[in-house]
Structures are given as C-alpha cells and as structure tokens.
Amino acid sequence: MSDTIIRFKNVSKTYILYKNDQARFKALFIKPRNPKTNRALNNVSFEIARGESVGIVGDNGAGKSTLLKMITGVAFPDEGEIFVDGKVAALLELTAGFSMEMTGRENIYLKGYILGLEDDYIKEIEEQIIEFAELGDYIDQPVRTYSSGMKMRLGFAINVNIEPDVLVIDEALAVGDASFKRKCKDKIKEIIEAGTTVLYVSHTASSVKEICPRSIYLRKGAVIYDGNTEDTLKVYNDYKESVKNKKKK
DSSP, X not given: OTTEEEEEEEEEEEEEEOSSHHHHHHTTTSOOSSOEEEEEEEEEEEEEETTOEEEEEXXXXXXXXXXXXXXXXXXXXXXEEEEXXXXXXXXXXXXXXXXXXSBHHHHHHHHHHHTTOOHHHHHHHHHHHHHHHTOGGGGGSBGGGSOHHHHHHHHHHHHHSSOOSEEEEESOOOOSSHHHHHHHHHHHHHHHHTTOEEEXXXXXXXXXXXXXXXXXXXXXXXXXXXEEHHHHHHHHHHHHHHHHHHHHO
C-alpha cells in the first residue's frame, strides 16, 4: 500500500489470566507456574493507508480492543512489529484521564497536555470543543458534578476536534440523545472527508457500512478476512449463522 499510516506485521499478544487481584499482585514478585493464558492476538498482519476508513468486526473476545489499544500505545505486542505514523486520538474510554475536581474547561487543557498538544493550539480549539460538547455553563463546573453522559460528550468533543492523523473509535457513538448522536456521526464523516484515517469497531453492521468501505474480521485473535465491508460482513454473518445452526442440532 502506498503511504502506509498503520502497519501490523506478525503481531501476537498473550495475557495471563489471574483468579483474583491478590494473585495478580503476587505475580509481580513470583512468576506463576503454568498460568492460564489468553492469546488475544495471533500473528496478525495488515496495512492501512493514510485516509482510509477501516471497520474492525468480530465477536466479544476476538481481539478487537487489544488491537486498538496497541494502535493507541496503551498495550504492546509480545511478538511482531507495529508502525503508526502520526497523532492518534481514541474514542475508547471517553472519560479516561479526566480530573474529577477540575472544571470541564480545565480538563480540555489536561487532555490536551496528555496528547502532547501545545498551549497555543489548545487555546485555538478550546471554543469549538466547548461548542461541540453543548455543556453550557457546566463547562466551568467540576467534572464530578457531570452526569456520565456529559463526561462522554466532553471526551468525544475533545478527541474529534484535535485534528488527529488517526481516529480510533470503539462503540463510542452512543453519546447523548438522538440529535447529538447524529452530530457525532456527521463530525466523523467530516473528519474522514478531511483525510483522517479512521478505525471503527462496532457490533452494528449498518454503522460499519455507513462509515467504512473496508473491514477486517477478527476471530480468536486472528485475521479471518480483510476486504470490502459487504464481503467481510457476509463472511462474519455466515460464520455466526453456522454456529447458531450447530447449537440447534
């Protein structure tokens, strides 16, 4: 692919499964014997070109979240190589990184600093973030006074207005009422048209089709199919149907 912005080459990731927090803490000092493991990603390879919009589909536990966390730099592979070229904004845990005692406005700056943005740039986009979030006077109130929906709206507004090179979205469009959801989808389309690369995870086939011409189907940590979204969803749905029919027998 020309002008590759994301590349996974033979990437694998295995997590150790612990019985409880006590066992997890103990493992910091003593390596567990024969631990139970989960291979979240298994020899995954793909390339995404700058400006592409790509859906990531698969059942729960397929490895979708692990893949997105690696792109955002939250998780790292045990094997293989990952290349990401540019600023990444993630609509994963929208409220992560907020200080509950700081105001919404102050949290815009805090999030900006976490993302490596300069003061002048944050100041430049501050008002468009506030306008997009539609929080009114609450923007100058402590975030601890916000409802969960208000926090999510602020998180969404920050991430979509920082002009990222890569926007990662994981089922994040369930934010606010119907009109705000529409506004979020319209903003994402605007970002795509501006040439931003988008990775989108959703269990809703219609929204994947609406946003992504191409999709990657993951199952048990492996890439099963990578191609046109219509074809990918057909492969995915055919598999789900075959599993359902087996259970009926």
